[in-house]
Amino acid sequence: xxxxxxxxxxxxxxxxxxxxxxxxxxxxxxxxxxxxxxxxxxxxxxxxxxxxxxxxxxxxxxxxxxxxxxxxxxxxxxxxxxxxxxxxxxxxxxxxxxxxxxxxxxxxxxxxxxxx
Amino acid sequence: xxxxxxxxxxxxxxxxxxxxxxxxxxxxxxxxxxxxxxxxxxxxxxxxxxxxxxxxxxxxxxxxxxxxxxxxxxxxxxxxxxxxxxxxxxxxxxxxxxxxxxxxxxxxx
Numbered sequence: 001x002x003x004x005x006x007x008x009x010x011x012x013x014x015x016x017x018x019x020x021x022x023x024x025x026x027x028x029x030x031x032x033x034x035x036x037x038x039x040x041x042x043x044x045x046x047x048x049x050x051x052x053x054x055x056x057x058x059x060x061x062x063x064x065x066x067x068x069x070x071x072x073x074x075x076x077x078x079x080x081x082x083x084x085x086x087x088x089x090x091x092x093x094x095x096x097x098x099x100x101x102x103x104x105x106x107x108x109x110x111x112x113x114x115x116x
Numbered sequence: 117x118x119x120x121x122x123x124x125x126x127x128x129x130x131x132x133x134x135x136x137x138x139x140x141x142x143x144x145x146x147x148x149x150x151x152x153x154x155x156x157x158x159x160x161x162x163x164x165x166x167x168x169x170x171x172x173x174x175x176x177x178x179x180x181x182x183x184x185x186x187x188x189x190x191x192x193x194x195x196x197x198x199x200x201x202x203x204x205x206x207x208x209x210x211x212x213x214x215x216x217x218x219x220x221x222x223x224x225x
Binding site for chain 2: 035044045046047050052058060061062094101102103104106107108109
């Protein structure tokens with residue numbers, strides 16, 4: 001069974017860079033998408049972006065200027081960097097992989113609070 | 117950016133059937149939107165029930181099914197159980213850009 005685990009600081013200061021890593025383990029799938037999704041406290045889900053297996057990236061237009069997603073397949077890890085964070089970026093961040101079949105797998109999420 | 121619409125809330129009786137829908141501001145939802153459906157219970161991560169319109173994960177209860185219905189994506193729950201009370205989100209793809217619906221709070225009562 002594919003498992004994903006997010007890791008990174010739970011507290012980031014305003015204007016600094018949020019950095020998260022997702023480690024993928026177990027199972028064997030052909031991954032087509034490495035993606036990040038977030039959920040502010042008490043609110044709905046928001047797509048942040050993804051890295052497609054061809055190397056192309058696609059980001060939410062509202063976040064595009066601040067977000068970078070990268071992957072290290074040799075370590076079964078992919079990462080999210082978000083610059084110039086504000087309190088509005090406080091959320092639970094989920095990493096998601098989508099297989100070639102379309103089936104997707106989620107991490108348990110990690111809460112990131114932006115505060116001084 | 118497109119807007120994906122869901123019913124804010126629905127109620128179903130135990131053992132009953134309910135259909136949640138997922139509409140698009142750009143027109144009819146088609147197979148090209150690759151609809152996904154997620155279930156989220158309080159304090160838990162979302163769990164995918166349906167992907168690509170009607171495909172189920174190994175953990176998806178048989179009572180859930182997905183389809184396209186009347187220009188929308190639909191999630192039908194047949195034989196609702198108390199444990200199905202949750203928030204349900206749909207996701208549509210617009211030429212590679214993913215957009216979530218606002219969620220439907222389903223009450224089993």
